[in-house]
Amino acid sequence: MTSPGKAGLAILISGRGSNMQAFVDACASGQLDASISVVISNKPDAAGLQRAADAGIATCCVDHREYDSREAFDQALVNRLANYPVDLVILAGFMRILTPVFITAFSGRLLNIHPSLLPLYPGLHTHQRALEAGDEEAGVTVHFVTRELDGGPPVLQARVPIIPGDTEQSLASRVMLREHVIYPLAARWYLQGRLRLEGKCAYLDEALIPATGVQYSEETS
DSSP: OOOTSSSEEEEESSSHHHHHHHHHHHHHHSSSSSSEEEEEETTOOOOOHHHHHHOOOOOOOOOOGGSSSSHHHHHHHHHHHHTTTEEEEEEEOOSSSOHHHHHHHHSSEEEEEEETTTTSSSSSOHHHHHHTTTOOEEEEEEEOOOOTTTSOOEEEEEEEEETTTTHHHHHHHHHHHHHHHEEEHHHHHHHTEEEETTTTTTTTEEOOOTOOOEEETTTTO
């Protein structure tokens, strides 16, 4: 549901929408001074579509299987989003590799969250890879989206210790708790005008963000 005078978010999902729900909750609590204009999925059976609809948010599906190229699909997404007020696009478990058709249209206002401490472990199976490498910690990174897969400049990272006996599932569950905290926070920075992308670099309060992002702690605000 869009509120007049508030910044508009578009959220793209492919599954159950757990990070989407974190944004729904943040908007409802006032933690994020924004409203969600639309939730779009590339899968018609994505559980997150019903969760969004139950919250009174506009939803739609743009099924990637109906298009003969990634570029055609991305253009369809761009066209659909033109119908809504969109200040920031949030990728929340959106399992499609975007092309320049979409990335260029929303350059500088397109965020993603990746379940690793980028630049470590871009791509899939991040938690298992961290466990197999014998890492002492894992985590999650919010980053701007650029043409390089999981390669846009990091904005904010949260670290989670790996404990003896951890499995991919147990580690993922603890990391997800941090995801739900830092993703709305990074979006808030952007909507407050504090966060921006310039070239290949991200800036917070006009200061260059380090290559691994701002490191989250309980005092981060």
